[in-house]
Amino acid sequence: MSRSLTTSAFLGNFFEHYDTALFSFLSPFLAPLIFPEKDPLTALILTYALIPLGMLARPFGSLVFGYIGDNYGRKKALVFTFSGMSIVSFMIAFSPTYASAGLLAPLIFCIGRILQNFCAAGESVGGAIFLLENHTTRRHDFLSSLYSASTIGGILAASLSVSWLYYSNFLQPGWRLLYLFGGLMTLIVCFMRSMQENNNFLTKKQEPYNLLEVINLYKFKLLLIMISTGFSYANYCMALILMNGLIPLITPYSSEKMMGMNTALLALDFIALPFFGWLSDKIGREKLMLGSCLAIILTSLPLFLFLKGASLVTIIGIRILFVLFGVAFAAPLHAWLQQLLPPYCRYVIISLGYALGSQLFGGPTVALSLWVFQKTGSLLSIPIYWISLALVCFIVLFLHFVKRGATQKTVYSQ
Numbered sequence: 001m002s003r004s005l006t007t008s009a010f011l012g013n014f015f016e017h018y019d020t021a022l023f024s025f026l027s028p029f030l031a032p033l034i035f036p037e038k039d040p041l042t043a044l045i046l047t048y049a050l051i052p053l054g055m056l057a058r059p060f061g062s063l064v065f066g067y068i069g070d071n072y073g074r075k076k077a078l079v080f081t082f083s084g085m086s087i088v089s090f091m092i093a094f095s096p097t098y099a100s101a102g103l104l105a106p107l108i109f110c111i112g113r114i115l116q117n118f119c120a121a122g123e124s125v126g127g128a129i130f131l132l133e134n135h136t137t138r139r140h141d142f143l144s145s146l147y148s149a150s151t152i153g154g155i156l157a158a159s160l161s162v163s164w165l166y167y168s169n170f171l172q173p174g175w176r177l178l179y180l181f182g183g184l185m186t187l188i189v190c191f192m193r194s195m196q197e198n199n200n201f202l203t204k205k206q207e208p209y210n211l212l213e214v215i216n217l218y219k220f221k222l223l224l225i226m227i228s229t230g231f232s233y234a235n236y237c238m239a240l241i242l243m244n245g246l247i248p249l250i251t252p253y254s255s256e257k258m259m260g261m262n263t264a265l266l267a268l269d270f271i272a273l274p275f276f277g278w279l280s281d282k283i284g285r286e287k288l289m290l291g292s293c294l295a296i297i298l299t300s301l302p303l304f305l306f307l308k309g310a311s312l313v314t315i316i317g318i319r320i321l322f323v324l325f326g327v328a329f330a331a332p333l334h335a336w337l338q339q340l341l342p343p344y345c346r347y348v349i350i351s352l353g354y355a356l357g358s359q360l361f362g363g364p365t366v367a368l369s370l371w372v373f374q375k376t377g378s379l380l381s382i383p384i385y386w387i388s389l390a391l392v393c394f395i396v397l398f399l400h401f402v403k404r405g406a407t408q409k410t411v412y413s414q
Contacts, residue, residue, distance in 0.1 A: 008192040009131035010150045012082060015189060016123045017154030019089050019182040020116060025162040026178075029171055033097045034106045046106070055363070057118040058355040063211065065122025066348025071208040074130045074347065075193060077122055082190040084119035088112050089183030093176045124151070125351040128334040133343070140335035141285055145277020148330050149270050156266040163263070214345045215352070221340050224396055225353025228289075230361025231393040232333055235296070235326030237365040238386050240265060243319055245370070250308055250379070251315065261316065265323050272324060276331035285332035286401045292329035293394035300383040300390075308379055361389060 023030075027047045035043035061081075069077035092112045098105040128147050132140050161178050165171040215222065244258045280288045303318050310318070337350050365385060372381045 004192060005134060006131065008189055009127050010147065011185070011189045012078065012123060012127045012193070013147060014150040014154040014157070015182060015185045016082075016085060016120050016127075017151050018158045019085055019154075019179075019186065020120050021155045021158035022162070022178055022182065023092075023113060023116075025158055026175055029162075029166075029175065030109075033099075034109055036098050055117055055359055057114045058121040058359065059352060061118035061121030062125070062351035062355040063348065065119075065126060066351040067208075067211055069122065069126050069129070069347035069351075070345055074126060074133070077347065078126050078130060079190055079193050081119045081122040081126065082186050082193065085116060085123070086183050086186040086190060088116045088119065089179050089186060092116075093179035093183060121351060121355050125334075125337075125354050126347055129338060129347055129350065132335060132338050137339075138281075140338070141280035141332040142274065142277040144333060144335035145273045145275075145280070145331035147334055148277075149273040152266055152270045152273065156263070156270060159263055159266065209345060211348065214348065218341060218345065218349050222349055222353045224400060225337060225340065225350060226357030226361065227389075227393055227396055228333065228337075228357070229354045230357035231293075231389045232326070232330050233358040233362025234365040234386055234389050235292075235322075235329060237362060238369070238383070239319060239322035239326055240269075242366045242369055242382075243322070245366075246373075246382070247307065247315060251310060253312060253315065261319065265319055268320065269323050269327055272327045273331050276328050280332040280335075285336050286397070288332060289329050289336065290394060290397060290401075292325050293390045293397070295325050295328075296383075296390040297387055297394065300387055301380055304379045304383050365389075 028044060031043040031047040032040070035046050038046065065077045065081055068080065092109065095108045095112065096105050101108075128144070131147060132143060135143055158178075162171070162175075165174045165178070168174075240262055244262055247258050248254055276288065299321070303321065306314060307318060337354075338346065341349050368385050369382045372384060373379070375381075
């Protein structure tokens with residue numbers, strides 16, 4: 001496999017997550033520019049409301065780009081996704097503010113978020129498929145972990161970029177430069193992809209399939225993908241989102257201190273992923289993924305109990321454990337997803353399952369966990385949803401692994 005193809009896969013995923021994460025980090029600063037006539041809290045709520053609105057476009061994007069990738073080539077789908085993301089980044093960079101365009105300003109941001117997530121749905125999974133299909137299977141777990149590391153790298157780069165502009169007192173005029181940079185880099189990656197050759201699968205001719213028939217045929221695999229990716233997204237939410245808001249409520253430590261810790265934890269996530277990818281190659285992805293589920297089931301209740309009035313050292317230790325639990329599951333995830341399905345429909349089923357699982361099962365994690373805490377007042381109630389997801393994921397994965405093992409034994413005995 002050419003080095004440029006590997007590089008473009010990692011860069012593509014990196015800048016896809018850089019572009020989509022920018023809006024989340026910039027929302028508090030963009031709110032008064034988009035909704036200046038509202039009070040600060042209302043403006044912030046309306047701006048944050050654009051985030052889930054954009055996420056609604058992901059399932060549709062996964063169907064469109066997944067179908068293109070399966071029937072007309074991975075390369076063509078990935079060039080389309082990145083062309084779209086580049087255009088959207090430039091559109092947001094040059095978008096007007098409310099002062100100059102009135103209601104057109106929030107409308108442009110809304111359309112931008114929808115289109116950005118529509119295109120991103122085909123990139124995050126499609127790039128992993130393209131990468132792994134062009135490498136031998138013995139390296140898949142490690143490559144899967146590196147690909148996931150490029151995801152965290154993009155989010156970390158967006159966070160550091162916004163922080164740098166903020167502390168340099170250049171955020172208000174400089175936020176557009178972040179989108180211009182993202183748009184330019186996605187354009188370069190798109191050009192790199194357009195110059196590459198298709199892999200062997202993509203050069204074979206096949207008749208376009210019926211989308212509904214394929215989804216119905218692999219509906220149980222689709223559900224399995226939804227559960228596993230939803231659980232993986234919930235791990236990220238618990239370790240790196242929920243804790244930022246919860247800890248200032250139950251300890252004397254501020255939100256600013258937790259956000260600073262978050263950047264360090266993202267860096268830990270980035271560094272740990274390749275190690276767990278290597279470990280997965282050594283001990284097997286099944287053991288690592290099941291071990292992650294089991295660790296969360298057994299330890300999350302006592303760990304949350306220790307948070308009440310905890311020292312900073314204890315908080316750091318608990319958050320590190322939560323990050324590592326999530327990394328252990330995420331490292332081999334892309335490699336495991338790919339081997340679930342045949343190549344002819346792999347793109348669309350995995351993309352759709354990823355989009356639906358992350359939004360339906362992973363997305364509500366923070367809000368639901370905090371709501372239960374508000375109603376009960378007990379720290380032990382916070383991880384109940386997370387534990388439930390881990391338990392369901394453990395059961396379905398265990399049953400799948402047992403069934404696959406039995407199938408392989410039958411084949412070998414014949």
